[in-house]
Amino acid sequence: MQRFHNILFIAEPIEKALPAFHRAVHLAQHNNASLTIMNFRQELPITLMTLDKTVIQLQQDQLKSLVEQSKAQELSIKTVTLTGTPFLEIINAVLSNEHDLVIKPAGDKEGIKNILFGSTDMHLMRKCPCPVWVIKPSVKNRYKNILAAVNPDSEEGNNAELNDSILKLAISLAQQDRSQLHIVHSWEMPYEDEFLSANSGIPKHEAKELIHGIKLHHKDTFDELLGNHELSGLSIKTHLKKGDPAKVILDLSKEHKVDLIIMGTVAKTGIPGFFIGNTAEKVLNSIDSSVLAIKPKSFSTPVEKRA
Helix, strand or coil: CCCCCEEEEECCCHHHHHHHHHHHHHHHHHHCCEEEEEEECCCCCHHHHHHHHHHHHHHHHHHHHHHHHCCCCCCCEEEEEECCCHHHHHHHHHHHHCCCEEEEECCCCCCCCCCCCCHHHHHHHHHCCCCEEEECCCCCCCCCEEEEECCCCCCCHHHHHHHHHHHHHHHHHHHHHCCEEEEEEEECCCCHHHHHCHHHCCCHHHHHHHHHHHHHHHHHHHHHHHHCCCCCCCEEEEEEEECCHHHHHHHHHHHCCCCEEEEECCCCCCCCCCCCCHHHHHHHCCCCCEEEEECCCCCCCCCCCCC
């Protein structure tokens, strides 16, 4: 099924771009989509402006080499080299050209150890209106294990739409890569320890029944979500787990050697400036796999489109 029509690939950092670009090319071919490559150059000081044309030519040669190495000559690929703040330029391009997917190699982490995603990656996952796929540089040709993190909640209309988007993409990619697909939903019982304590005034058996009822509610909503999607023909493992969502996702990812996590990244607080949820923030700061970050269609980026 065609999921994307207009893909934007960010060739930054260029030295890590080839594995991710292979994925972008394959996806463009599979979806019969247009593909644009974007990279960035630093603005030269006035004393070096005579070298500007040389720098532009070098970067164009790098992009040409990237296309040749990926054997993507049969695709019509547009290349763009820009100056400016990368995440702002990328988001403006998405708004201006209606890109429906941004793919980028993970990087530009500025020397921070044990952090896969850099500042541009995080800005995009917080603020870019279309899905953002940040690919680990050592990615293999195919994903053996994909994890889709969902949070069914019938009281949240946007959340229901987001869950559907996450699963549709996860199913499509699992079919394409013949992957094992893990679908996880975690739940927590607020104030569980307090309810179970002798000081709560609630008989222990009643407190346990209450907790069990919450679990059944989450199981029902999880089953309902899964029932709305065609999962036949796929290798599927579902995980309904009690616990902190970030810890559950990280533990499952490690246990099953997950190559790609597909998840929503928008906070549900409604507070201006909160563009990424606490769970996503924890996962992105600790994970060592590629991530496909999705926002609901109603999401509005704080970045203003330039005229």
